[in-house]
Amino acid sequence: MIANVQTLPELGPDLPDDGSVVELKGYELHVTDGPHPLNLARQAEISHHWTLEKAANPSLFNGPVILQRQIAYRNGVIVSRGHVSDFATFLWWRSQPGLPGASHLFGYPVIASSDGDLIAVRMAPHTANPRQVYFAAGSLDLSDVVNGQCDLDGNMRREVMEETGLDLAEAMTTGQLFGTYRPKKMTLFRVYQFNRSTTALLTAIRDHIRGGHDEIDAAIAIHDAASGTHRYNPAMIPILRWYFERGRSDLP
DSSP: OBOOOOOOOOOOTTSOSSOOOEEESEEEEEEBSSOOHHHHHSHHHHHHHHHHHHHHOTTOOOOEEEEEEEEEEETTEEEEEEEEEEHHHHHHHHTSTTOTTOBEEEEEEEEEOTTSOEEEEEEOTTSSSTTOEEOSOOOOOGGGEETTEEOHHHHHHHHHHHHHOOOGGGSBOOOOEEEEEETTEEEEEEEEEOSSOHHHHHHHHHHHHHTTOTTEEEEEEEOSOOTTSSOBOTTHHHHHHHHHHHOGGGOO
């Protein structure tokens, strides 16, 4: 991890905060030594909130996550400073109006079939996002930290493998990185197109779920940008609109 903590510039007007999709040149997701400021300032509240969450949903697990302190935009590159925190802190922060003191950054591997449909998953009722539909993804954690920075692409490949059994290394991608930003929430994504039909991908994921992956309860094919078709995670909506407005033949 890196010990040098420097102030980053604001995201700036070149990165809209309305969720619009923008092309990016890359990312630098630094992990800084020491606890996140929220863990120092609000630990009692975080602990109390976790007790309530755990009582309501005993399946929750308070594992380590990388929680961002700052996110900036420099010449097409997303630069962030994060700390090793935990899932309890993230859940408390997520529950606060205005989301003070932190930011969330995560990766979305946008999986497309050879038919041009998008393939997502629906979270099981006992998870922290019950019944939400989104691309297979998960928070950055310690296993994603390499030489003081988060390996977002490694995170996406690992999460897809764990949740669906699919290997992103088998898919075609241009490698282009995209991002969407809403206040305090940054999504980074790439498009991965598999040389398999929608039916074949759904079947493979369902077989994986039956094999014992209980965080996911369904594989979902998305055919258009209609926002009300499923209970989408809010981060999905601008990506679906962007993908289907471009036309399936233009991608991966």
